């Protein structure tokens with residue numbers, strides 16, 4: 240399988256449809272591709288092409304089916320896909336055996352090892368599926384760009400993009416920076432746990448591009464049962480008004496969509512939370528959970544239920 244020459248690759252020219260974080264929701268993906276007029280083979284009658292922002296897996300019922308579909312389209316030149324933090328975690332797990340709470344399906348397990356409330360996947364990976372997923376993820380770039388448009392999973396950061404452009408292997412680049420930061424920490428015993436965690440998040444280009452920058456909060460807060468000392472940095476506040484439009488996923492927070500400047504679009508409309516909604520139908524009526532795609536040059540968002548809206552409104 241083709242390995243990237245650079246972790247920043249040219250984005251398809253011409254009309255494209257940029258699909259948000261799928262997170263194993265294969266039915267939503269098939270519905271969305273139907274509304275966008277793609278065939279089962281990924282071909283579009285008008286020659287449009289698909290671009291995926293990463294986070295294909297975890298939480299939804301069938302991560303292997305999503306990987307299989309996107310891989311087929313990418314291999315036939317009908318789609319592009321960037322690496323998300325969930326793909327990165329799986330690549331790192333495959334090496335270290337260290338698991339994350341919501342990728343138990345990858346290890347063929349119905350339940351999360353840490354005993355937390357996690358989705359029960361409908362399809363579990365076997366050796367063949369694991370190998371095929373890892374082989375595919377290793378071919379994915381961290382970012383795509385053309386003159387008028389940029390695509391990254393979480394955060395566009397010029398200095399990190401420059402580093403990624405010179406590299407061709409995301410896992411090796413991640414390890415190189417992880418080790419450099421660890422060596423630096425040995426020289427600085429005064430740094431506390433939060434400083435160290437933030438350095439690993441904010442100074443490693445693979446982490447920044449796939450999960451964004453973070454900062455220390457003045458007062459620790461509780462989220463998902465854990466005390467948090469860090470929060471996400473709204474990097475889009477510093478993204479220049481004259482920069483090309485940047486499309487990301489990752490930030491499935493309804494408020495983010497209305498806070499973004501017009502040159503940054505987040506196409507993650509929260510379909511990752513559908514597994515929770517199935518368990519508790521009244522979970523969060525204030526934000527509908529959808530899978531969506533942003534069409535360019537039309538600048539329209541199309542959802543898996545067929546609804547559509549301008550990219551500049553608050554969403555369909």
Ligand SMILES: [Mn+2]
Pocket residue numbers: 260294323324325392449488489490
């Ligand atoms: Mn993500």
